[in-house]
Amino acid sequence: MTPTILDGVAVSTMDGRGTEHAFGHVVFEDGRITAVGPGQAPKPTGPHTWVDGSGCLVTPGLVNTHHHLYQWATRGYAQDATLFEWLTTLYPVWRGLDAEVTHAAASAGLAKLALTGCTTAADHHYVFPREGGDQFEALVGAGRKIGIRLHAIRGSMDRGESHGGLPPDNLVEETEAALVATEQAIDDHHDPSPDALVKVAVGPCSPFSVSQELMTGAAELARRKGVRLHTHLAETLDEEDQCQAEFGCSPTEYAERVGWLGDDVWLAHTVHLSPDAVKKLGATSTGSAHCPTSNGRLGTGIAPVRDLLDAGAPVGLGVDGAASNESCGMVEELHQAVLQARQRGGPKALDVREALWLGTMGGARCLGRADEIGSIEPGKLADLAVWRLDGLDHAGIDDPVAALVLGPLPRLKLLLVGGRVVVDDGELRTASESDLARDLRAASARLKVTR
Numbered sequence: 001m002t003p004t005i006l007d008g009v010a011v012s013t014m015d016g017r018g019t020e021h022a023f024g025h026v027v028f029e030d031g032r033i034t035a036v037g038p039g040q041a042p043k044p045t046g047p048h049t050w051v052d053g054s055g056c057l058v059t060p061g062l063v064n065t066h067h068h069l070y071q072w073a074t075r076g077y078a079q080d081a082t083l084f085e086w087l088t089t090l091y092p093v094w095r096g097l098d099a100e101v102t103h104a105a106a107s108a109g110l111a112k113l114a115l116t117g118c119t120t121a122a123d124h125h126y127v128f129p130r131e132g133g134d135q136f137e138a139l140v141g142a143g144r145k146i147g148i149r150l151h152a153i154r155g156s157m158d159r160g161e162s163h164g165g166l167p168p169d170n171l172v173e174e175t176e177a178a179l180v181a182t183e184q185a186i187d188d189h190h191d192p193s194p195d196a197l198v199k200v201a202v203g204p205c206s207p208f209s210v211s212q213e214l215m216t217g218a219a220e221l222a223r224r225k226g227v228r229l230h231t232h233l234a235e236t237l238d239e240e241d242q243c244q245a246e247f248g249c250s251p252t253e254y255a256e257r258v259g260w261l262g263d264d265v266w267l268a269h270t271v272h273l274s275p276d277a278v279k280k281l282g283a284t285s286t287g288s289a290h291c292p293t294s295n296g297r298l299g300t301g302i303a304p305v306r307d308l309l310d311a312g313a314p315v316g317l318g319v320d321g322a323a324s325n326e327s328c329g330m331v332e333e334l335h336q337a338v339l340q341a342r343q344r345g346g347p348k349a350l351d352v353r354e355a356l357w358l359g360t361m362g363g364a365r366c367l368g369r370a371d372e373i374g375s376i377e378p379g380k381l382a383d384l385a386v387w388r389l390d391g392l393d394h395a396g397i398d399d400p401v402a403a404l405v406l407g408p409l410p411r412l413k414l415l416l417v418g419g420r421v422v423v424d425d426g427e428l429r430t431a432s433e434s435d436l437a438r439d440l441r442a443a444s445a446r447l448k449v450t451r
Contacts, residue, residue: 002047003029004419006386007040009053010400013376014060014360018353020401026058028382031195031418036376055390056413057400059356060375061119061148061383062330063363066230066268066289066318069123069139070097072105073443075326083236083298084166090323091167096447099133104443106142108436109322110150111428116329116409119148119383119417120363120373122289122318124230124268126155126205128173128181136185140198147422147430149196149383151367153203153230154185158214164246165209175214178204179221186225194372195381195418199227206232207254208242219259228264228368230289231255234277235269236300252277261286266366268318270308271301278304282311287366290358292336293327294320302344305337309354316363334359334405352405382419387412 004027011024013036025041027034035041071090078089106123113121125139136154143150156178159165165172173181182202190200202222204210210231222229234240234251243251252273255261261280266287273281281288290303308315317333319325334355341350364374373383387410389395389403394410397403404410415423422430 001030001419002049003027003034003044004049004051005041005044006051006053006058006384009386010057011036011376012057012059012353012356012401014357015375015377026376026384028384028419031382033376033378033380033382035378051414053386053413055388057387057389057404058376059117059385059387059404060360060373061385061415061417062117062359063316063367063374064113064118064121064319064330065266065287065316065363065366066291066320067109067121067123068125068321068323069106069109069142070094070102070125070127071321071323072109072328072440073101073447074323075444077323081298082238083300084238086298086324087166091171093447094127095129095168095171097127097129097132097135099135099138101443101446102135103138103142104439106139107145107431108440109328110142110146110148111431111433111436112328113319113330114146114148114415114422114428115412115426116331117385117387117412117415118330119385119415119422120151120367120369121148122151122153122201122230122367124153124155124203126157126203127171129171136189140189143198145431147420148417149373151199151201152185152189153201154182155203155205156182156214156218157205157209159209159211163211167209172209175211175217178214179217182218183221183225186227190225190227192226201228201230203230206239207251208239212258215258215260223264228266229260230266230268231260233267233270234272237272240272250274250277252280256280264368266314266316268320269295269300269303271295271303273304275307278307278311278313281308281313285312285314287314287316289316289318289366290337291318291320291325291333292340293332294318294324296336296340297324302340304344305341305358306345306349314362314365315358316366317359329409330359331404331409338405352399352402355405356401382416384414384416385412386414
């Protein structure tokens with residue numbers, strides 16, 4: 001491949017020094033960044049592709065650390081419910097999931113992520129109806145179709161209502177069957193290479209839908225196979241009360257007890273953490289996927305992001321499932337992260353560059369890919385978002401990063417994954433948006449019938 005030069009563009013690298021260029025360039029070739037710097041790029045002597053970046057800001061592609069893509073087929077349900085009420089409303093609907101519905105929902109969700117600057121997404125799929133076909137293959141297939149990097153988390157639940165869990169008994173798996181299926185998903189789909197488009201992680205759903213045996217077995221499996229671990233933790237006060245009643249400890253203490261703290265683990269939400277729990281996550285380099293919009297939609301509380309960052313814990317951003325965040329765009333999470341942090345800790349609790357760091361390098365750390373993605377540096381993968389900031393919505397905003405984080409969603413000039421074009425001039429290039437919308441409408445209608 002010939003080199004591509006993105007020239008005359010504002011650059012926010014998100015590197016360790018916070019390097020930015022008001023007028024700079026980025027060069028990439030064979031899927032990797034080869035140069036970044038101020039001013040115009042030196043003209044190569046051989047063939048090359050030149051892209052005019054005037055009026056634009058280039059950032060690393062955004063990294064979504066927590067999603068449930070199948071939920072794109074069930075948006076708008078249980079609008080005023082608590083988390084537990086929301087789950088008990090939706091579990092009977094999700095019994096109707098099959099591979100076709102999951103593929104349609106995941107394809108639409110990944111397309112939306114791409115159109116809002118996301119180049120890497122972690123999806124936690126833990127609902128496997130017995131007649132639902134190959135749900136995991138449907139998810140992975142959607143990732144390959146849309147073309148962004150997918151961390152497919154093979155979730156599981158083995159604790160139904162008859163054993164004190166929230167899911168219906170006919171929506172959970174047997175413990176051993178869940179572990180066997182998880183290992184098979186790793187063997188079938190996990191790519192350990194640095195430029196992988198698909199990686200697999202292990203993800204029992206949460207302490208209130210999973211047995212202790214599955215939690216410990218999943219941790220052992222993940223470490224034997226060399227993959228990462230993900231689960232929900234400390235999302236609500238109800239969970240805190242349940243953990244104290246059942247296990248005599250907090251959710252974080254329970255996670256430590258079953259082997260779920262460490263630098264190969266990232267946890268979704270972590271809203272209700274004691275100061276000691278915050279220190280524990282920092283000391284063990286356990287990651288946190290902060291989901292501000294979903295937390296607000298469900299009224300679960302505001303996560304202690306500033307405290308976690310100060311403790312040294314990796315913190316990324318997550319869109320969460322479309323059934324608790326109907327907008328499902330990544331830039332909105334940058335914006336909401338700033339607002340929620342400041343509601344909790346005042347106007348200096350989180351600045352716009354820290355928010356962008358959460359959505360790029362913070363997410364890369366959570367997913368164990370900080371050496372590959374998350375910043376614009378030579379040698380890293382050319383996962384780049386090029387944002388138009390020269391229109392009415394952003395004209396005159398002095399700081400381009402503030403324009404991105406605090407202003408309306410900008411139109412993407414380009415979204416590149418390993419140098420491959422996924423979005424061009426605001427339009428998805430890997431699939432038809434109208435076809436995706438048609439398939440999603442049909443999938444949603446099918447699930448309504450099964451309620």
